[in-house]
Amino acid sequence: MQSLVAESRASSRRRSPVKRAAATTSRKSGGLSQKHKSGPPGSIDAHSHWTPTGYIHYLAELGQSQVSSGGPVDPKMFDLDARLEWMDSRGVRTHLLTLSGSMPWQWAKPDEAVRLARIVNDAAIEAHLKHSDRFLAGIALPIRNPVAALEELNRVAGRPGIRAVHLPNSIESKDYLFAPEYMPLLARCEELGYPLVFHPLDGVPNHYAGGERLAGPTFMYNSLGFPFETATTAAKLIFTGTLDRFPKLHFVLPHSGGCFPYIAGRIEHSIRKGAAKVKLLHSIRDYLRRFHYDSLAYNVETLRFMVDLLGADRIVIGTDNYAIMDVDQPNALVLELKLPAADRDRILRGNAAKLFGIKSG
DSSP states (O other): OHHHHHHHHHHHHTSOOOOOOOOOOOTTTTOOOGGGTTSSOOEEEEEEEOOOHHHHHHHHHTTOOOEETTEEOOGGGTOHHHHHHHHHTTTEEEEEEEOOTTOGGGTOOHHHHHHHHHHHHHHHHHHHHHSTTTEEEEEEOOTTSHHHHHHHHHHHTTSTTEEEEEEESOBTTBOGGGSGGGHHHHHHHHHHTOOEEEEOOOSGGGOTTHHHHTOSTTOHHHHTHHHHHHHHHHHHHHHTSHHHHSTTOOEEESGGGTTHHHHHHHHHHHHHTTOSOOOOSSOHHHHHTTEEEESOOSSHHHHHHHHHHHOGGGEEBOOOBTSTTOOSOTTHHHHHTTOOHHHHHIIIIIHHHHHTTOOOO
């Protein structure tokens, strides 16, 4: 792992700065509030959840209550005016709107899943049209059915505000994404230039290691299970050859990449020693940098390790808002690092702007 960190530091020093985007000052124009006028441009949050009103109403029709992981829904999940006030007060310019871990793909029937996805995506497009530089959309897909998922992707592709595809890591411990029937979906995402933004599913059937091992009042199914889930997804994207098959497809790993960045050295060693019976086309170091990672590390030492290992150009802001494990100050941990201005602005905005095709200005 020390060799990976050292190599990453050298690589990071060679990277050219990303230009800072100019901040707007009018709330009506969809820009930043006046209190952020003199500061750095507002950040782009690549890990922010919502539950649009129409989605909540349809869930009620289906007899499903909409709760976020660990508790009831925060009103800011559906009240965009309240969300904008919260964003303005914290120096956040843009949210990528995605469903939370309570997304319905594990339980919804096929026709219900299609309608739920349509409701969410149409609402996201509407939110973007009202606030064009404040809200972008990660497409919700009825992912149990790869044909229906591809149809929904094509329905909204190119619509205003559509910039990414939001997917559960697995469903009921099945890594569905690597099945042959999902390859056309991945190919289409690559063709469209839409990054895949992952998030683990809530619900006992989806708990990592089964419903019992991490169950109980400790919340370990989330605090441990979600990082394990993300690390598994990342490792399988490498070992299945999926990253090589789709070289232009981008991936965003939530929760600071789970535990994946911290076990990369162990994975590399298993290959070097011949314990892992795989042949890779590239080094683990190269594959590490095929991913983007959000900043949701919760302590500054962990985030500093990520910057050293991965490079400042692979990290984006992520908050988990507005779920129980969210953070109140989205930019605070990055600012606490006291990075050079160019690296700071990459993480706050530049990396996500490039990833999601957001124009500066």
